[in-house]
Amino acid sequence: MKKKTFTTLGLPLLLMVGSLCYSQKFNFNPHELSINGYIRTGIGGTDGNQMVNFTTPENIHKFRMGNEANHYGELQFNYRYKNKDSVNMYEVTYMMAKFIPYGGDDYKQFPQTAQLYGKINNVVRNANIWIGKRYYDRRNSELLDYFWLNSAQNSQVGIGIENYKIKNSGNLNAAFIRFKYGNNDSHSYVTDLRYLDIPVSEHSKINLLGQYSIKTENEIEDTPKSFGYAVGGWWTYSKKNITHTSTIIFRKGSSITDNFYTGKTVSDFTGGKRMYNLDHANSLDIINNFVYDDKRRHAVQASLTYQYKDFGIGNTNENGVVLDNKVAKNWVSIGFRYLYYINKHFNLAVEAGNDYMKDNRSAIEGSLQKVTFSPQISWDYGYYSRPVVRPFITYAHWSDSFMGITGVSDFNTRLLNKNHGISYGLQLEIWW
DSSP, X not given: OHHXXXXXXXXXXXXXXXXXXXXXXXXXXXXXXXXXXXXXXXXEEETTEEOOOOOOTTOOOOOOTTOOOEEEEXXXXXXXXXXXXXOEEEEEEEEEEEEEETTOOOTTSOOEEEEEEEEEEXXXXXXXXXXXXXXXXXXXXXXXXXXXXXXXXXXXXXXXXXXXXOTTSOEEEEEEEEEEETTTTEEEEEEEEEEEEEESSSSEEEEEEEEEEEEOOBTTTTBOOEEEEEEEEEEEEEETTEEEEEEEEEEEETTSBSSTTOOOBOOSEETTEEOOOTTTOEEEXXXXXXXXXXXXXXXXXXXXEEEEEEOSOOOBOTTOOBOOSOOEEEEEEEEEEEEXXXXXXXXXXXXXXXXXXXXXXXXXXXXXXXXXXXXXXXXXXXXTOXXXXXXXXXXXXXXXXXXXXXXXBTTBOTTTXXXXXXXXXXXXXXXX
16 A cells, blocks of 8 residues: 555656746747746555545545644746746746645546636736636635635636736726536536735735626526525735735635636535535635744744535435525635754744634534644745754544544544544655
8 A cells, every 4th residue: 555655746746846846937039938836745554554634524625733644745837938028928837736645546547637728928917817717817725725815726618818917906807707617518608807005004915806607507407597696805915024804704605616726616416315405505705814924933824714505405304304494514624734843954833723613414513633843954044944854743533423523534534433642654745
């Protein structure tokens, strides 16, 4: 089993390592080609067997350090054409990506095309026009790998205009994105409007979001056309060693996504069972993310996340009789990661977090606590400095109601009847 863990790196990761972990530029004036990417890989175990993730049930987000039982890589190629003033006039971007869980055997499959799009820059008021398949202005809490805004990932195609400057008042962005679902000709369409970087004070800005979406009828699942919208915003503060972001987003109907690694609308049915009624479903996200980093002695990131989700359906008994008119889920996550710099190449890191969830659809309620220690070897000072090598040890404890659901995988069931576990291993993380 462990031998497979080493071989799962596969072709894309070897290509990324071969790029020497730096952006490589080959200048053929006025043409430029650059390469950048991301690698997360390593080895690890849990309770003497294959490493598993410690997450709350029905959730894919968790405190990351020492808790990522997978390999993941991205390799991106960027072509730019510059004019005589060295202004990027045209760009083409292609990115391949590969995700492999520890113990997985799909490393022989070719990486997926994650991005392929073109841009024409500085069309009007510094605005750029783009078309294709892309990650569109994603926003996340790095501590949890929680992409609270991710409108276009896994889309079929999109088109938009970005960075349209409003004098002394930020910039406008607009995009139209199309998704395809399987081979049944079901689609969804999202119109995404953003007004970004509106100045509030010398060190803070407000950002506004509005979305409207349509998901077409699905004849196979016998679900009707549905509509949805999202509204929200986020406030950012940045001064000296501190950055802080506070976010609130409300989503309704087809604007509720399957998860936060995709912009696809959530499925009405799973395994033949109705999980959502999009005519009535809604969700609310409230996120606070704080980072302090003096890049000499201390760094800390802290996050507080709350999500409420109303599935739009009622609870029923075994005979299908409706018991009430609301099925909902609450998830609260709070935690931090602290770095103490010994020098620019070595720091001591500790991460601790608590996740609580209550889902009256599955009648599960409980919490999970996780703490990780890692003496990190890094490239330089900085919370986001990469590459970094992390030997780690992680301890997690969860409610008895989570037993048999948390801390297990297809490759390790040793914690099936336990409410705690220990993971250990070595992780390499690079972006360039």
